[in-house]
Amino acid sequence: MDLDLRLVRYFVAVAEELHFGRAASRLYLSQPALSKQIRKLEDQLKAPLFTRDSRHVILTARGQRFLEDARELLATADRMQRPSRTGMVRIAHVFELETTRAIADAYAAAHPDVELLEHAMDSITQLNALLQHRLDVAVLRITPRMLVEHPQGWDHCLLRLEPLLLVGRPDGEEKDTASLYEGPLEVFGDPPESGSFNAHGMYLKAFERELDLSMRWLGTPGAFSHCLAHRRRATGNARSLEFQDYAQRYAAAGLPVYRPEEVQPYYPWSLAWRTNDPSTAVAELLDTARQLAREWGWLEPWPDPAARPWLPADDPVYAEALPSGSRQGKPVAKLTGVPPAASPELSDAFPSPDGPPAGPRHRLDAAESAAAR
Numbered sequence: 001m002d003l004d005l006r007l008v009r010y011f012v013a014v015a016e017e018l019h020f021g022r023a024a025s026r027l028y029l030s031q032p033a034l035s036k037q038i039r040k041l042e043d044q045l046k047a048p049l050f051t052r053d054s055r056h057v058i059l060t061a062r063g064q065r066f067l068e069d070a071r072e073l074l075a076t077a078d079r080m081q082r083p084s085r086t087g088m089v090r091i092a093h094v095f096e097l098e099t100t101r102a103i104a105d106a107y108a109a110a111h112p113d114v115e116l117l118e119h120a121m122d123s124i125t126q127l128n129a130l131l132q133h134r135l136d137v138a139v140l141r142i143t144p145r146m147l148v149e150h151p152q153g154w155d156h157c158l159l160r161l162e163p164l165l166l167v168g169r170p171d172g173e174e175k176d177t178a179s180l181y182e183g184p185l186e187v188f189g190d191p192p193e194s195g196s197f198n199a200h201g202m203y204l205k206a207f208e209r210e211l212d213l214s215m216r217w218l219g220t221p222g223a224f225s226h227c228l229a230h231r232r233r234a235t236g237n238a239r240s241l242e243f244q245d246y247a248q249r250y251a252a253a254g255l256p257v258y259r260p261e262e263v264q265p266y267y268p269w270s271l272a273w274r275t276n277d278p279s280t281a282v283a284e285l286l287d288t289a290r291q292l293a294r295e296w297g298w299l300e301p302w303p304d305p306a307a308r309p310w311l312p313a314d315d316p317v318y319a320e321a322l323p324s325g326s327r328q329g330k331p332v333a334k335l336t337g338v339p340p341a342a343s344p345e346l347s348d349a350f351p352s353p354d355g356p357p358a359g360p361r362h363r364l365d366a367a368e369s370a371a372a373r
Contacts, residue, residue: 005077007041008070011049014038015067016128016149018057021195026125031195078133087114089281090136092121092129094200096224098245099160099269100139102296107288114281123199130154130272136282138272139289141199142316155275158317159289160298161266161309165247168256169234177307178258183237184216188227191217206312207241207265215241224249231255243267263310264302268317 013023014034024031042049049063059067089107093100108116121129123140130138131153142156166178166185189204190196194217208215216238221227224246231240231250239258242250247257271289273282293299301309301322311318 003044003073004041005074007037007044008074010034010037011041012067012070012074014050014057015059015063015070018059019195020057022197025194025196074132087281088117089114089279089285090117090119090134091285092119092126092135092138094120094122094126094140095220095222097162097243099162099298102292103139103285103289106292107285110288111281111284114284127154127272130274133274136273136277136279137285137289139269140272141203141268142270142272143199143202144314144316146199147316153275154272156270156272157290158268158299158320159271159293160269161301161321162269162298163244163302164241164260164265164267165244166258166260167231167240167242167247167250168258169236169238170232170255172239172256174256176259177261178239179261180211180213181262183239185213186216186218186238186240188218188221188240188242190220194219196220203267203312203315204241206314207310210310210313211263228253241265259302260307262307264307265310266301266321268311268315268321269298270317 010023010027010029013027014020017023017026020031020034020038024034027034029037038050045062045066047062048060049066051058051060091100091104093104104116104118107114119129119135121135123138123143124146126135126138126140127146127150129135131150139159166180168178187204189201190198191201192205194201204215204217207213218230221230227240227242227246228250232253232255251257271286273286277283299321309322311321315321
């Protein structure tokens with residue numbers, strides 16, 4: 001019997017997640033259906049690939065060997081299926097955020113002769129698609145697990161440190177800053193037990209844990225319009241922690257936006273590409289992204305000593321993103337007695353109608369050198 005590539009893809013998803021619920025969510029399948037397909041593959045191979053119990057999923061020795069072959073098989077199949085056209089590049093967006101939108105629009109304007117194919121994928125799915133030759137460039141949050149599971153075959157560089165801001169209810173108080181502890185804190189993300197826990201959720205969980213917060217997880221809304229509708233219905237004192245790109249839209253809709261007082265969290269977006277990709281179109285898209293990062297000051301934290309910059313302590317880009325003099329140092333709970341410094345006007349956080357905010361340039365020579373390899 002011929003090996004079904006669809007079943008092989010299902011197996012790889014479960015092997016990478018080691019959790020049927022998360023793998024099913026990633027594949028847009030129900031968990032029972034996925035379990036049935038994995039059993040079908042095991043029957044076809046006449047060997048168990050996983051050891052399962054009520055709390056754990058572990059690869060068998062046969063499963064570990066099959067995983068190596070499965071990844072190679074899928075990569076080969078994807079290469080055979082992808083278009084042979086050289087005037088094409090594929091990129092993906094996370095939610096409706098502006099980082100990739102700005103890159104895609106700038107690239108399309110500069111290279112109208114190249115076909116730009118755009119998809120919607122979370123960070124983990126983007127990396128898998130990149131390594132399987134279904135994407136050419138990824139803009140994603142890199143996690144420690146990504147580097148462990150995929151140590152070779154791709155290169156990356158830090159692209160943007162996007163501030164996260166607090167959004168209040170429509171009749172909320174107008175001021176520049178607000179405490180993270182003034183009221184309930186809501187986040188649009190999937191918690192660990194949801195089965196859809198992803199790189200964004202890992203970031204939020206680290207924020208909740210390291211700052212000793214108790215956040216209300218609202219799930220992934222899928223579109224900004226759903227987020228806005230939720231905030232407009234808000235009647236209590238809960239605030240949402242949101243990306244700067246979304247905060248700009250909330251402010252335009254008349255909702256108050258605040259900078260956090262205790263720490264300033266930054267979401268690290270990285271640029272990723274396959275090692276030694278020969279495509280001229282890919283190289284030009286990488287150049288476009290790096291140029292935007294320089295011109296728009298994407299890698300410069302806001303200068304506010306009262307709110308120390310924050311990233312997860314185990315974030316792979318921590319040392320690169322936060323110079324030693326600007327790191328968070330002591331836990332936030334021990335910083336509450338530090339006298340607050342004057343914060344910049346909140347309006348400085350948002351791009352003007354005519355373009356991005358002015359900001360100091362950041363050298364990306366090392367990343368450019370790596371991309372040229």
